[in-house]
Amino acid sequence: MKEYGLPELEGAEKGKVVMRFAPNPNGPATMGSARGIVVNSEYVKMYDGKFVLRFDDTDPRTKKPMLEAYDWYIEDCEWLDAKPHEIIYASKRIPIYYKYVEKLLEMEKAYPCFCSREEFRRYRSEGVECPHRNTSSEDALDVWQKMLDGAYKEGEVVIRIKTDMKHKDPAIRDWVAFRIIYESHPLVGDAYHVYPTLDFESAIEDHINGITHIIRGKDLIDSERRQRYIYEYLGWEYPITKHWGRVSIHEFGKLSTSTIKRAIEEGKFEGWDDPRLPTLRALRRRGFQPEAIRKFFISLGVGENDVSVSMKNLYAENRKIIDPIANRYFFVWDPVEIRIVGIGSELAKEVKLPLNPSKPEGFRVLKGDSEVYVSKDDFERFEEGEIVRLKEFCNIRLENKEKRTFSFAGWQLEGVKKGKNIIHWLPKSETIPCTVYGIERSYEGFAERNAVKDVGKVVQFERFAFCRLESFDGELKAGYTHP
RNA sequence: GCUCCGGUGGUGUAGCCCGGCCAAUCAUUCCGGCCUUUCGAGCCGGCGACCCGGGUUCAAAUCCCGGCCGGAGCACCA
Structure with missing residues (x-):
């Protein structure tokens, strides 16, 4: 097992591990995405399990998906020797999420909230329940139906999951599960205007896909605490989770997908595969071998502390593969x-x-x-x-x-x-x-x-x-x- | 500010859960040597680290407490 370079996965049984990589396709896969693809798929290989690629594309406005990026992700996964066994598009499965939220509304574990952001922010910081919290299930379902019918404006009402308004971590208190967004979605057009948040969609999908282990960045560490409430209400078992810290690569600095996008639009780069960019498409174009990228990320491990590495490590891995064969x-x-x-x-x-x-x-x-x-x-x-x-x-x-x-x-x-x-x-x-x-x-x-x-x-x-x-x-x- | 997490050589990483076999692993960088034809490649070798202070213990990188430093979250983003 040591040869794989990754530590044993807690509670993993051969043949039963199901893991996923869940990007937002608002741009192509970058070195940051590669860590998720490589580590998750590597564990799946180690335990002879199943690898799911899931597009978390449920915000057509703030994180507007890029139509080409869906297929680019699939290509990049395959290139990295991480061909998904299953591909899920969250935006195509919105009715499923509706079913579950309706159940929670019936159970009075979720409620429609008419507070403005500012009002709710105050309730949250003070640990006080908002006036909408004790809406009856009948009224709640009635509001929900009207939301779906388009009776409300954007921002007028959201669906919140009941957690605990006195939870010691304010980030966990009654979080938003659905909001109204009247904006055309690149994949499903105008079919919906009530979209789930990442936390809701992800919680449901992880369960119905039978995900056993989640490994992701520590920026999503609170997601687990939030989502556990849903798992508890519905009697589900939460996957085993692991979180890694931030990676920054000396040579590229801080390049988020949105800053790259802007720079391309401004003409500072030729396109998403400009060799100066940390996208997988660019690295492929430059001649990096997928196996070198895998080894590079496996060598980073799955620690929770932030890492700052140099591309020189990747160069060294790549050189080992390429030197004996390059003319x-x-x-x-x-x-x-x-x-x-x-x-x-x-x-x-x-x-x-x-x-x-x-x-x-x-x-x-x-x-x-x-x-x-x-x-x-x-x-x-x-x-x-x-x-x-x-x-x-x-x-x-x-x-x-x-x-x-x-x-x-x-x-x-x-x-x-x-x-x-x-x-x-x-x-x-x-x-x-x-x-x-x-x-x-x-x-x-x-x-x-x-x-x-x-x-x-x-x-x-x-x-x-x-x-x-x-x-x-x-x-x-x-x-x-x-x- | 509140909540949570982390601190092993220049950079990553193993070990920490289950204290002793750790005068601490591996990789990369750097430095030095080697190669009858790449001194910008290859091969070999070397330097180099347990954040600090207490405590527990025969024994602590490993357990406990405090400090310092770093990070994440506190969005109708993912």
């Missing part, structure tokens, strides 16, 4: 053209380079040339008289830095200073333009033509970084994965 190519960024003088046609030979040093059988070929490109970063470091080696090709000595001329200094590797004096290069006669889109900046330069056959794959541009080759139409476009 190597040369990419010369900020290219500088240099000339090797004093020797002619002998340079025009085939240069064989390994595609991946761990797999000696594969190789690629470059044409030797007296006019080559090297990266500006490398060139500027050299001093006149210094010998450098063009990797796998030949040694050259810098003669005149201003004129960028070098002299031939032998073929042999022996005697060459290792390390930074072995550089990558490209023959001027055989290059394709290439742009790599990075998080902080883009890199322009030339790549070797051989790379074109790996479009769609993750490669390593030697001495640069791992990149995912995105497209080629005369120019190669690539996304910067990580060093």
